[in-house]
Amino acid sequence: FLDEIGDISPLIQLKLLRVLQEYEYERVGDSVTRKANVRFIAATHRNLRERVEQGTFREDFYYRIRVYAIEMPAxxxxxxxxxxxxxxxxxxxxxxxxxxxxxxxxxxxxxxxxxxxxxxxxxxxxxxxxxxxxxxxxxxxxxxxxxxxxxxxxxxxxxxxxxxxxxxxxxxxxxxxxxxxxxxxxxxxxxxxxxxxxxxxxxxxxxxxxxxxxxxxx
Missing domain, CATH: 1.10.8.60 (Helicase, Ruva Protein; domain 3)
Incomplete structure (x- = not known):
C-alpha cells in the first residue's frame, strides 16, 4: 500500500513505473535483478490529473496506477x-x-x-x-x-x-x-x-x- 503517492518525487515515480511495467527491481546496494509479484494499492488526497498537467507527476505513471480508481468523498x-x-x-x-x-x-x-x-x-x-x-x-x-x-x-x-x-x-x-x-x-x-x-x-x-x-x- 502506497500512501500519499501524489507527493513522491519524479525519481521514485520512475522507479515504481519500472516495477509496474517490468515487474522487476533491485534492492538498495544490490545489483541482482529480482522479480516482483505484488499488487499495488495507492492513495492520495491530491488531484493527480492536475499534477500531470502541471508537470509534477509523470503521465505514464499516472495511467499505470489508475487502472481502477475509487473516489472517496470527503x-x-x-x-x-x-x-x-x-x-x-x-x-x-x-x-x-x-x-x-x-x-x-x-x-x-x-x-x-x-x-x-x-x-x-x-x-x-x-x-x-x-x-x-x-x-x-x-x-x-x-x-x-x-x-x-x-x-x-x-x-x-x-x-x-x-x-x-x-x-x-x-x-x-x-x-x-x-x-x-x-x-x-x-x-x-x-x-x-x-x-x-x-x-x-x-x-x-x-x-x-x-x-x-x-x-x-x-
Whole structure:
C-alpha cells in the first residue's frame, strides 16, 4: 500500500513505473535483478490529473496506477458516518487504554457534526484520541475536544447569545412531543445515545440532529 503517492518525487515515480511495467527491481546496494509479484494499492488526497498537467507527476505513471480508481468523498460530505466512526474509535481506544469511555455528550457530538474536517477521517480519529487524553469520566464533553473544533461551537454560542441567527425551531407540536420524549428517554438511559435511539426506534444520526435543535446548556 502506497500512501500519499501524489507527493513522491519524479525519481521514485520512475522507479515504481519500472516495477509496474517490468515487474522487476533491485534492492538498495544490490545489483541482482529480482522479480516482483505484488499488487499495488495507492492513495492520495491530491488531484493527480492536475499534477500531470502541471508537470509534477509523470503521465505514464499516472495511467499505470489508475487502472481502477475509487473516489472517496470527503468526510464533510458524509457527516452521517461520523457517529459510527466515533463509536469505532472509542471502542478501539477503550481496549487500547483500558479506559471506559461510553459516549460523546450531545454538545460534543454536535460540534463534531458542525466541523468541516479538512483532514477527513484521520483528523476525526486524532480528535477522539485527543479527547481520550483529557476526558476524566465516562463521557467526552465539548471541553475535551481539540481547540479548532471546540471554537466552532463556542462561536455559535456567542451568536446565539447575541441573537445573531438562532436555529429555526421545529413546528410547535412536533417540537413539544418529539423533544420531550427524546429527552425523557435519554435521561432514562443515563445519556446513552445508542440505547436511547434504540428505544425510540430511530438511528443515532436522527437523534443527534434532534438534539442539535436544542439550545446549548449553560
Amino acid at each position: 468526510l464533510r460530505e458524509h457527516k452521517a458516518d461520523i457517529v459510527q466512526l466515533c463509536d469505532a474509535f472509542i471502542d478501539r481506544l477503550n481496549r487500547r487504554t483500558g479506559k471506559t469511555i461510553r459516549q460523546l455528550s450531545p454538545e460534543a457530538l454536535n460540534s463534531l457534526m458542525d466541523y468541516c474536517w479538512p483532514g477527513n477521517v484521520r483528523q476525526l480519529e486524532n480528535a477522539i484520541e485527543h479527547a481520550f487524553v483529557t476526558c476524566q469520566d465516562g463521557s467526552i464533553t465539548l471541553a475535551d475536544l481539540p481547540g479548532e473544533i471546540r471554537s466552532v461551537r463556542e462561536r455559535q454560542r456567542e451568536c446565539a447569545r447575541a441573537g445573531d441567527g438562532p436555529p429555526m425551531p421545529w413546528p410547535p407540536r412536533r417540537q413539544r412531543v418529539s423533544i420531550e420524549k427524546l429527552l425523557g428517554t435519554l435521561g432514562e438511559c443515563q445519556g446513552n445515545q445508542a440505547e436511547a435511539a434504540r428505544r425510540l426506534g430511530i438511528d443515532r444520526t436522527t437523534l443527534w440532529r434532534r438534539l442539535k435543535r436544542q439550545p446549548p446548556q449553560s
